[in-house]
Amino acid sequence: MVPASAYLFLSALLFTLGVIGVLIRRNALIIFMSIELMLNSVNLAFVTFARQHGSIEGQVVVFFVLVVAAVEVVVGLALVVEIFRWRETVNIDDVDLLRG
Amino acid sequence: MEWGVFLIAAVVAIGGGVGVITSARPVHSALSLLAVLLSLAVTYLLLIAQFVAMLQVIIYAGAIVVLFLFVIMLLHARSGEPLHQKLPRQQPLALVFGGAFLAALLFGGLGAARPFAAPPEEFGTAQQVGAALFVEFLLPFELASVILLVGIVAAVVLASREAPGRRKEGR
Numbered sequence: 001m002v003p004a005s006a007y008l009f010l011s012a013l014l015f016t017l018g019v020i021g022v023l024i025r026r027n028a029l030i031i032f033m034s035i036e037l038m039l040n041s042v043n044l045a046f047v048t049f050a051r052q053h054g055s056i057e058g059q060v061v062v063f064f065v066l067v068v069a070a071v072e073v074v075v076g077l078a079l080v081v082e083i084f085r086w087r088e089t090v091n092i093d094d095v096d097l098l099r100g
Numbered sequence: 101m102e103w104g105v106f107l108i109a110a111v112v113a114i115g116g117g118v119g120v121i122t123s124a125r126p127v128h129s130a131l132s133l134l135a136v137l138l139s140l141a142v143t144y145l146l147l148i149a150q151f152v153a154m155l156q157v158i159i160y161a162g163a164i165v166v167l168f169l170f171v172i173m174l175l176h177a178r179s180g181e182p183l184h185q186k187l188p189r190q191q192p193l194a195l196v197f198g199g200a201f202l203a204a205l206l207f208g209g210l211g212a213a214r215p216f217a218a219p220p221e222e223f224g225t226a227q228q229v230g231a232a233l234f235v236e237f238l239l240p241f242e243l244a245s246v247i248l249l250v251g252i253v254a255a256v257v258l259a260s261r262e263a264p265g266r267r268k269e270g271r
Contacts, residue, residue, distance in 0.1 A: 004213035012205040021121030023194035071251035078258040
């Protein structure tokens with residue numbers, strides 16, 4: 001039987017990979033994918049704790065995370081497409097109009 | 101047997117995660133993300149969450165990754181990484197702080213792990229998740245539909261505006 005700590009270890013590792021991806025990449029699409037990675041690792045932690053406590057609420061929360069992630073991707077990718085139409089770039093370092 | 105399945109899924113997930121953040125081309129990142137999502141669905145099955153595993157495959161792998169691939173296809177031009185970095189010290193610092201963050205997560209999170217007890221009857225079926233969703237979590241469920249509506253409206257509004265460059269070129 002795989003213990004809960006193994007799942008939590010995998011979850012923490014995936015979350016850290018997502019954080020590092022957001023910090024080191026400059027491509028807006030890959031930053032979005034890293035955010036998806038983090039959301040998924042949190043889902044894994046929720047499912048693990050639902051199994052550990054034998055309560056279904058953890059799995060219901062995963063459903064809501066899925067809904068919010070879907071909306072976030074739709075709006076975020078629409079923004080990326082819009083920025084690309086205006087600035088011809090998906091590199092977030094080139095989008096610095098607010099920098100002054 | 102269970103360990104074998106878990107180890108395969110974990111190795112694919114970690115390899116895919118590294119692939120997401122290191123691939124030079126965005127389409128390879130998207131396919132790595134797909135590998136992560138499918139292997140996480142396998143771990144959900146091991147954790148007796150059949151309904152969530154199905155949602156993961158249908159919504160994440162089926163819808164979100166396809167959306168990413170469509171956008172990558174639309175924005176194929178100049179979507180690579182630039183040669184110059186505006187913040188050259190950020191990458192090594194990101195690795196250092198990422199490692200520290202992982203240590204903090206493990207320090208705080210692994211203490212909460214307890215051995216698994218036998219799951220209750222019918223745990224994780226669509227029936228049980230649905231019963232919790234439509235009785236106990238009815239208000240959040242309705243609010244989720246509002247969020248989805250906001251997403252639809254936002255996507256339509258953002259996509260229907262005309263780009264400035266096209267207008268100047270008279271197309």
